[in-house]
Amino acid sequence: MIIAVDAMGGDYGPLEAVPGAVEALRRCSARIALVGDEAVIAKELSSLGIGADLGQRISVVHASESITMDEDPLTAVRHKRDSSIVVGARLVREGRAAALVSAGSTGALVAAGPLVVGRIPGIARPALATPVPTLKRPCLFLDVGANPECKPEHLLQFAALGSAYAAALFGIQRPSVGLLSNGTEPSKGTAVHRQAFELLSKSGLDFVGNIEARTIQSGDVDVIVSDGFTGNVALKLMEGLGQAVFQMIRQEVERNFRAKMGALLLKPALKSVKARMDYSEYGGAPLLGLAGLVVKAHGSSSRKAFASAIAVTARLVEAGVVQSMKRAAAQFRAENAGGGETGGS
Amino acid sequence: MIIAVDAMGGDYGPLEAVPGAVEALRRCSARIALVGDEAVIAKELSSLGIGADLGQRISVVHASESITMDEDPLTAVRHKRDSSIVVGARLVREGRAAALVSAGSTGALVAAGPLVVGRIPGIARPALATPVPTLKRPCLFLDVGANPECKPEHLLQFAALGSAYAAALFGIQRPSVGLLSNGTEPSKGTAVHRQAFELLSKSGLDFVGNIEARTIQSGDVDVIVSDGFTGNVALKLMEGLGQAVFQMIRQEVERNFRAKMGALLLKPALKSVKARMDYSEYGGAPLLGLAGLVVKAHGSSSRKAFASAIAVTARLVEAGVVQSMKRAAAQFRAENAGGGETGGS
Structure with a gap:
C-alpha cells in the first residue's frame, strides 16, 4: 500500500510534512510517496539521515507547483495541474496511491476531490468528517467545512457516508446518527434542517433526532451531521475554547502559590485531558464521498500530527473504508430511490 | 424603577424565580413585580419569611396562565393573553415596568417581544444577545437564538444594536464588531454572510471583518454578530464543552492519588475558572431591538442566576440602554438610508 503525502501543504510545508512522513513509516507498514518539489524534499530527507530500511519505503513524486491559501481553490485546482495537491489526487485516481494526505488548502482539496479523484455514485457533495473527543468514545462529526451551504438531501447523504465510515473507524455495527440543530424538537432549525430531519426519519439509518450542541461532548451518539458552515464554526470553537480553558487555568495558577503546587x-492529569482534546491525536479529516481516500490534516500540523494522520489513513485503507462507503451508498441509493438528488455532476 | 419578573418561567418555576427575585432586592434598589399565579407566589413568598423593608419593594401581578416549552410559541402568545409572559410584556409596553425578566420559553419571549412590547423603528427582527467570557473582557454575542434564518440586512441591524448595547454594558466608546464565519476572508460563509460582510464594511460601524470561532475566546473583538442558528449552536457548545473539560479533569483526577492532592x-483556581465561564454570573440575554427591555434568563436558572439577571437588568435600565439603542437605530437609519429592509411589520 502506498500513501501519497502532500509535502508542500500546511503552515510549515516540507519542514514538518517530511519528518512526519518518516515518523509514520515507523508507525505503520505502508509505503509513502512524498509529492512536491523534488529538490526541497530530497534536502529534508537527507538532513534526517534515515536508514536504508525506511529509505526504501519512501519515494518522491515531483510536483513543480503548489497551491497557496489565498488562491481561489477551484481556479487553482483547474489551472495548477502540476501542483502537489492535484498530482497527489491524480495518483489516487490512477490507483498508484491508496490515499492522499494533505495539510494544504481545505478549499483546494475539496475542489480536487470530485474533479480529480471523482465521487461515489449517488453522492452529490463530499463532506469533511472528523472524530471529536467526548466523555465516552469519540463521535464522528461532519460536514466540518466542505459545504457551507447544503440542501436537505446533502445532509441525508452525509448521514449515510458518516454512518458507513464510523462503522469502519470505530468498529460499531449500526452507528446512531444525530442532526445538529438549535433544539431537539423536529420543528427546530432552518427550513433545510427541518426537511433533512424528515428525510433522515425515513432513511433506514439509526436516526436519533436533533442533537443540541451542549450534548455533543456527552458521547451519546456516534455520528453528528451538520451543514458545513455550522460544522466548521463548531469545530473551530471546540479548538479555541479547549485552549482558552487551559489558558484560564494557567492565569489563575500564576496568581497564587498554593495553586502552583x-x-x-x-x-499529568491535565496533560492527559489536553491529549484527549487534541485533534492531532485523532488523525486527519477524511473527505467522505470520494471514489478514493483523501485526508485533510490540520493546517498547523506538526510532524507528530502528520505521522498520526498518515498512520490512521493506513489503517483506514486496510479496513477498506472506501469500499464500505461505496457499498453503503449503493444500498442506500437502492433503498431511498427517488429520495433526492443523485449527484450527476 | 419596577422590574417585572416572570415567576412561572424556567425549569423550576416559582421555586427558584421567587427566591431569586427576593435575593435581587438585596443586590439592587429596583422594585420587583412578580408575574404569575398569585396563590403560588404568595405561598413561596411567605415561606421565605421576608421582612417589611424588602416586602414593600415586591408586588404580585396575577396571570392565570403560563406558556409551556412544548407549545407553538406564536400561537401561545396570541391565544394565552393572560399568560405570565404576555402579562409581563404588557407591563413593559404600558410603562408600568421598566423591564421584563423571564426564564420561560425563548420562542414565546421572541414572539411576545415584537407583538406586545413593539420594535424600535428600523429594526426588522429583535436578536438575543449574551456576553460570553473570554481571556480578556467579555464580548457580546448575538443573535444566539431568536432568528435561525437571517437576511444580510438583519445581520447589519444586529451589529448596530449590539454595538450600542455593548457601549452601554461595557462602557466602551466605539465597540469593534466582527462577523462569525468559517474563515477570515470576505469570500467565506454562505451567500447571506458574504452580503452581510459587504453591508457591514460600508456601515460606519467599527467592523473588523470575519471572525473564526477559534478566536472568539481571545477577546479581541467587542461584538460578534451571527445568524441565530449558528449563534445558538455556538453558545450551547460553549456551555457543553466547558462542562465536559471539567468532567474530564475529574475523571483523570479520580485515577490517581497524586492528582487528587x-x-x-x-x-480554588479551578473554581474561579468555572465561575468565569458560568453564564449565570453574566445576567440574562436581552432581546435587542425592542422598544422596551426584555431579558431572557437561562431555562435552568437557579435563584442565584435569577438574582444576577434581575440585578444586571436594573443596571441596564439605569444606564438607559433602550434609549441609546433607539438613538443608535435612528442615527444608523439616517446614515444607511435605503440600505435594506426597515422592518415595517
Missing part, C-alpha cells in the same frame, strides 16, 4: 501535582 | 490544592 496543585498544578504541579495535577500536571 | 493536586486537585485539592488547585480547587
